[in-house]
Amino acid sequence: MSEMTYRDALNLALKEEMRRDPTVVVWGEDVALYEGSFKVTRGLVAEFGEERVKDTPISENTIVGVTIGAAMGGLRPVAELMTVNFALLAMDQIVNHMSKIRSMFGGQTNLPLVVRMPGGGGSQLAAQHSQSLETFFMHCPGLRLVYPATPADAKGLLKSAIRDNNPVIFLEHELLYNSKGEVPEDPEFLVPIGKSEVKRSGDQVTIVAYARMTVLALQAAEDLAKEGISCEVLDLRSLAPLDDEGIMASIRKTGRAVVVEECWRTCGLGAEISSRIFENCFDILQAPVQRVSGLDVPMPYSREIEKICIPRKETIVQAVKEVMQGKF
């Protein structure tokens, strides 16, 4: 194990997989010379050359389109979109092609590709550059979607995503790039896609979270422990497919749930997860499931007002207290 940042863990995953498999290539806007807008591709062009690490024109739809073509052509491309917000330009390629080609082609081709996209709010980047669009991708069958919370998961999930034969959308939280944690050095360390992880064990209430929300949930759980409330923090890690088994096992242990989502509340992933909990665990639930969500507004530019729009430790603590008092 060695301590490193979420950014360096992602970078290491890319390097290890490129060393391991010559069909892994990386392309996107500013990924080569500039080494990525968030420096995740640092050192790649120096080690692997311009043929494997390519800067592309600013054409998000076609960056995803050529990634699909190259994956059908025998490569394992990893595309970077500068942020998830620009994925909206590529939604036709993502939804109409990436997610469906395997099915429409009768399984004659796999799509072993990854599209990485930084996302999330909290950097005072205003309405069009602070979005949490994870639910958009979850809705569409045929896509894998992962969103790590820790450096170790960032490394292990990216390596698994590159090796997976399904198309994988890999979200990275912009506010986590500098966060640090212990990361296994083993180049065969993989985190399975579709498996959640209990990041803190507890027995009175489960906080279901992902990415930066997991970090906040752990802070909330720490505070709540001081007040005598024992929280289990379940980090989803993969949003598609969702780990029903892991979620239900935790709820069956605690009997209460708070789902934390950074995205908008309406049709958010919290609604989907709450519904699954009600479908599967209604018999043992001791209180209605609570959701903590982003507010249903375009993100304000003002730093102080933006804070109100995104779940915080305090709002999670509040929701846990409500669910602890809640009854049917």
Next chain:
Amino acid sequence: MPNEVIAEFKVTRMSILDENGIADVALMPELSHEEIRKMYELMLLARAFDQRALALQREGRLGTYPPIMGQEAAQVGSAMAIKPADWVFPSFRETGVHLSLGYPIAQIFQYWSGDERGQLTPDNLNIFPFCVSVGTHIPHAVGAAMAARYRRDPIAVVAYFGDGATSKGDFHEGFNMAGVFRLPVVFICQNNQWAISIPVKEQTAAASLAQKAVAYGFEGIQVDGNDVFAVYCATRNALEKARGNGGPTFIECLTYRVADHTTADDAGRYRSSEEVAAWRARDPILRLERFMAAQGFWSEDYGREARSRASASMDEAVHEMEGFPPPAAADMFEHACASLSPRQTRQQEGL
């Protein structure tokens, strides 16, 4: 100080065989009578497929079908220049290309009958399933060319699309990337003059579609799309250039969609019968017949016999298609992902 000329360009049109069936000997490609007969018979096969598909659709045995009538030279001529190792990304109106490359006829009928298994491409063919979305496969072809280049595979990639696709972002972004990376890809546009009800002059203010390639830094050429020899030559030249690392080419085949956009369309509502009649007179099959007759290797008897063989192939293919068992509902999950999610597995089991 006068403005400096920083770029000048010209766009040319290639034609070899005129409407009367007279070929420009100097430009004529080296093709044996046997090869020309093959082109002719493939064009007849394409037309026979079209006529049979329209009849079957009217009987309710096929779904919505996009006819190719009038575009046989553009399709057969270009496909004849493609080598088996090259990769082809077709749109949905390229039946003549499929037939020329040897795609099983029964499977093409199977697809249009509503059975996606018709798109399961035989192992010896490098044809990707055709793209019904307009122009969205252009980036896939560009990506496949990137992969071919990376694998040091000396092939070319061909993408087919229509005039309507030249207004799509995928076309412009894909062309741009193909130009920037000088990729081994040949773009073939069948400019059949109509994108459903939109004539090409409302699709673009440019004098040609071919010239759009110039802005992306590579060659664009217009060819008479009803002249099978010109289409063949232009495609062969472009493919050789691509395989030899000379970068992409855009070929605009000037042709005409004689029939409706699809069986769900009535083109009589938006275009004149005079216009259609004028293009019928430029029929690519008639033109080639005239050439072959003048050269002494076409006769009424041969023409009749070749048509009859094409029709018999359709009888056989339709019979084969009707013997395919219907797809099973559970199969829809089979290839949805490389591995199903637990929920998908439950849904599949619950059918």
